Amino acid sequence: MPNFTTRPELRGNVGMVASTHWLASAAGMAVLERGGNAFDAAVATGFTLQVVEPHLNGPGGEVPIIFQAAGGSPTVLCGQGPAPAAATPEAFTGVDRIPGSGVLPACVPGAFDAWLLLLRDHGTMPLREVLAAAIHYARRGYPLVPQITAKIDSVREVFATLWPSSAALYLRGGAAPSADSLQTNPALADTYQRIVDEAERAARTREGQIDAARRFWREGFVAEAIVDFLAAEIPDGTGAAHRALLTGDDLAGWRARYEEPVSIDYAGHTVHKTGPWGQGPVFLQQLRLAEALGTRGADVLSAEFTHLVAEAAKLAFADREAWYGDPDFTDVPLAALLSAEYAAQRAALVDGHASLDLRPGSPDGRDPYLPELRPVGSTELDARTGGEPTVDRAGEQRGDTCHLDIVDAHGNMVSATPSGGWLASSPVIPALGFPLGTRGQMFWLDPASPSVVAPGKRPRTTLTPTLVTRGDEAVIALGTPGGDQQDQWSLTYFLRLVHGGMNLQEAVDAPMFHTNAFPSSFHPRETALGELVVEDRIGAEAVAELRRRGHRVVVSEAWSLGRLSAVARDPESGVLRAAANPRGMQGYAVGR
Template sequence: MSFTKYPFMGWYPRPPDQRELSVRMPEFMTRPELRGSFGMVSSTHWLASGVGMSILERGGNAFDAAAATGFTLQVVEPHLNGPGGEVPIIFQAAGGAPTVLCGQGTMPAAATAGAFAGMDRIPGSGVLPACVPGAFDAWLLLARDHGTMPLRDLLSPAIGYARRGYPLMPQVVDKITQVRRVFETLWPTSAALWLSGRSVPDADSFHRNPALASTFQRLVEDAERSSGTRENQIDEARRIWREGFVAEAILGFVSDPIPDGSGEYHRALLDGDDLADWRASYEDPVSLDYAGRTVHKTGPWGQGPVFLQQLRLADALGTGEADVLSADFIHLVTEAAKLSFADREAFYADPGFVDVPLPTLLSRDYAKERAPLVGADASLELRPGSPDDHTPFLPELRPTGTTEAADLAGGEPTVNRAGEQRGDTCHLDVVDADGNTVSATPSGGWLASSPVIPELGFPLGTRGQMFWLDPRSASAVGPGRRPRTTLTPTLVTRDSEPVAALGTPGGDQQDQWSLTYFLRLVHGGMNLQEAIDAPMFHSNAVPSSFYPREMSPGELTVESRVGEDVRTELRRRGHRVVVSEPWSLGRLSAVSRDPETGVLRAAANPRGAQGYAAGR
C-alpha cells in the first residue's frame, strides 16, 4: 500500500487499487488538482476565477482578489446573485484568527407580523421579502480592512464585463426562459434588460448591462472625488450606496406597490432609515474540533452550525470508518443530516433575538444522546431534540412537489430536490502565498427574484422569504432580524493555521454536500479535485428553507454514478432513492495550503461546465 501526503489530511494510505497520479488519474477526477506556491482562486465561474487570479498577479492579496471575484460574480452569474443580495464571508489573515464577516442584511423596521396579515407564508419573489442589501458593503469592508488595492481596481473588472458583455451560460438562458412570462406581463424593467426584442437571448451570446456598469462606475468616480486615501474612498462608496444615489434609486422604485411573480401586488417594507443604518459587521465563528482539524462556520443566523452538528454525529456513529463511497457511509451521513437539520429548523435563528442553545447542540454529550436514533433503516420522521429542555417547534411544511407556479412565485433558484439544475447560488475560495484565506458564498438578488431597478441595473433580494410567520417559530419574522439563511462557507484550520477553504451553492443541500466532501477528504484519501468529482448525494427529508417550504420524508437523491449495488442496498434500508443525472449534484470549490511547505492547492466543480480554479 502506498501513502500520499495532502496538506489538508496529512499522511493517509491510499486504497491498493489506486496508483500514484504519475501512473494514472484516480478513478474520480475530471481535471488535475492545481498545485503551486503563488496563489489560488476557485469559484463557480471561470471569468470570476480569472479576475481573482489577475488581482493576485498585480500584487493584490487574497482579500483584494476575493472582493474583485465577488463583484464579478454579481455580473456574470446574474441568475445566482447580484448587488442587491447578501454574502457571508469566513476568512483568516496571516497571523490572525478565523473571522466571520456578516454581509446578510436585516429585515426592515416595518417587518412586523402585521405587515404580512392574511398570508400563511412570506412570498418568494417581488419586493415584500426584501432585506437590506448586504453584499456590496461586506465586500468593501473586507477590502478596506484587509486588502491593499484601490476601489477602482476592485470594481473595474465587473464594470468591464457589464459594459462590454460576457458570455451567457445556458443556465442563465434557461432561467430567463422559465420566468419570461413574468417579465413580459408583470416586470417590464426586467423584460427590457433580459428580453432583447421580446426574445430570450441565445445561449452563449454575449450580454451587456449598461445600467449596472454605470452604477459601479459612478460609485468609483464619486468616491474618488471625495478623498485621496484608499480607505476613505472605500468608505465613501459604502456611504453613497446606503445614503446616496443608489439608495435614492431603490427607494424611488419601490415607492408604489409592485407585483410579485404570482401577480400579487405588495409594497416594499424597506425605507431610507433601513438602508442608511445597516453596516456589514465582524463576529467570531462557531468552531468545532474534528480529526485533528478545527472547522469554522457562521453562527445560527446561517445554517453553518448544522455542518458541525453532523460532524459530532459522524464521530459518535463512527462514520469515518466506513468506505466513503459505500451504502453504509451514505446511510450514516443521511440519517445524521436528518437529525441535525431537524434541530436547525426547530432552533436556529438570529442569536441577537433568540436564545439558541448552540453550546448544547454542538456538544459531544448531545451527539451521544442523539446517535442511537440512527438505526439500520431509514427514518421517515422529522425528529428534533430538546437541548437544555428547549421545546422544539416545527412550522407546518407542505407536501413535496415543486410546481411551475411555485417556481414563478419565487423560491431560491437552486438545484431542485430531484437534482435537476434550475440555477443556484455562487461560491468562491481564495488563498495567497502568505496564507491569507477567504471563503464566501454570495447569493440573492437573482434576476428572477424581483424586478430590475432600471437606473441601477439590478433587482432587490428576497431573503425575507426564509422567515416564518408563526410567532412560535425560532425564525419568526421581526424587525431588524437576520433571516436564517442557507449560505454557509467553510474554513478549516490545523494548529491555528488555515489549511482549507471550501463551499458550494445549493440551498439546503450546501451543508450536506460540503459535509460529504469534507469527510471524503479526511477519511477517504481523496485529493481536492477527486473528492469534488466523486458521485454525490443528498437527503430531501429535510425541511426546505424556501417558498413553498416543502419536505419529502425518506427521499434520497443520488447521482446515477452511485453504483446499482449501492442504490439497491439503500432501498433495502428503506430510503426512497431518486436517481439523478450522473453529473448533477454539488458545485463545490476548494483551496488549501500546507503551512509546513507553503504548497497551495485548488479544485473546482466540473458540473455545469462553469466552475474553474486558477493558480500557480
C-alpha cells in the same frame, strides 16, 4: 470504485482562486498577479460573480464571508442584511408564507457593504482596481451560459407582462437570448463606475474612498434610486401587487460586521462556520454525529457511508428548524447542540433503516419547535421513488448561489458564498441595473418559530462557507451553492478529504447525494420525508441497498449534484492547491 478526476488538482505557491465561474476566477487571479492579496482578489471575484452569474447572485443580495489573515484568527464577516423595520408578522396578513418573489420579501442588501469592509480592512488595492473586471464585463459583455438563458426563458412571461425593466435588460424581441451570446448591463456598469468616480472625488486615501463608496450605497444615489423604485406597488411573480417594506432608513442604518465563528475540533482540524443566523452549525452538528456513529470507518463511496451521513443530516437539519435563528433575537442553545453528549444521545436514534420522521432534539431539556410540514404529494413522491426518474426538487434551481475560495502565498485565506438578488425573483431597478433580494422568504410567520420574522432580524439563511485550520494556520477553504444542500454536500466532501484519502479534485468529482427530509428553506417550504437523492454514478448496487434500508431514493443524472470548490495550503511547505466543480461546465480553479 477507483478515484476519478475530470481535471487535475491544481498546485503551486503563488496563489489559488476557485469559484463557480471561470471569468470570476480569472479576475481574482489577475488581482493576485498584480500584487494584490487574497482579500483584494476575493472582492474582485465577488463583484465579477454579480455580473456574470446574475441568475445566482447580484448587488441586491447578501454574502457571508469567513476568512483568516496570515497571523490572525478565523473571522466571520456578516454581509446578511436584516428585515426592514416594518417587517412584523402582521405586515404579511393575507399570505400563509412570505412570497419568494417581488419586493415584499426584500431585506437590506448586504453584499456591497461586506465586500467593501473586507477590502478596507484587509485588502491593499484601491476600489477602482478591484471593480475593474466587474465594470468591464457589465459594459463590454459576458458570455451567457445555458443555465442563464434557461432561467430567463422560464420567467419570460413574467418579464414580458409584469416586470418591464427586467424585460428591457434580458429579453431580445420578447425572447430569451441565445446561449453563448454576449449580455451587457450598461446600467450596472454606470452604477459601479459612478461609485468609483464619486468616491475618488470625496476622499484622497484608499480607506477614505472605500468608506465614501459605502455611504453612497446606503445613503446616496444608490439608496435614492432604490427608494424611488419602491414608491409604487409592484407585482410579484404571480401578479399579486405589494408595497415593499424596505425604506431608506433601513438602508442607511445597517453596516456589515465582524463576528467570532462557531468552531469545533475534528480529526486533527478545527472547522469554523458562521453562527446560527445561517445554517453553518449544522455542518458541525453532523461532524459530532459522525464521531458518535463511527462514520470515519465506512468506505466514503459506499451505501453504508451514504446511509450514515443522510441519517445524521436528518437529525441535524431537524434541529436547524427547531432551534436556529438570529442569536441577537433568539436563544439558540448552541453549546448543547454542539456537545459530544448531545450527539451521542441523537446518534442512538440511528439504526440500519431510514427514518421517515422529522425528529428535532431537546438540548438542555427544552421542548423543540416543530414547524408545520407541507409534504410533497404522495402521488408525486411515489412516482419519484420508483424506477430511475430524473430529479425534480432535487435539481431545481429556484434561486441558487455562487461560491469562491482564495488563498495567497502569505497564507491569507477566504471563503465566501454570495447569493440573492436573483434576476428571476424581483424586477430590475432600471436606474441601477439590478433587482433587490428576496431573502425574507426564509422567515417563518409562526410566532413560535425561532426564525419568525421581526424588524431588524437576520433571516436564517442557507449560505455557509467553511474554513478549516490546523494549529494556528488556515489549511482549507471550501463551499458550494445549493440552498439546503450546501452543508450536506460540503460535509460529505470534507469527510472524503479527511477519511477517504482523496485530494481536492477527487472529492469534488466523486458521486454526490443529499436528503430532502426536512422543510425547505425556500417558498413554498415543502418537506419530502425519507427522500434521498443520489447521482446515478453511485451505482445500481448501492441504490438497491439504500432502498432496502427504506430510503425513498431519487436517482439524479450523473453530474448534477453540487458545485463545490476548495483551496488548501500546506503550512510546512507553502504548497497551495485548488479544485473546482465540473458540473454545469462553468466553475474553474486557477492558480500557479
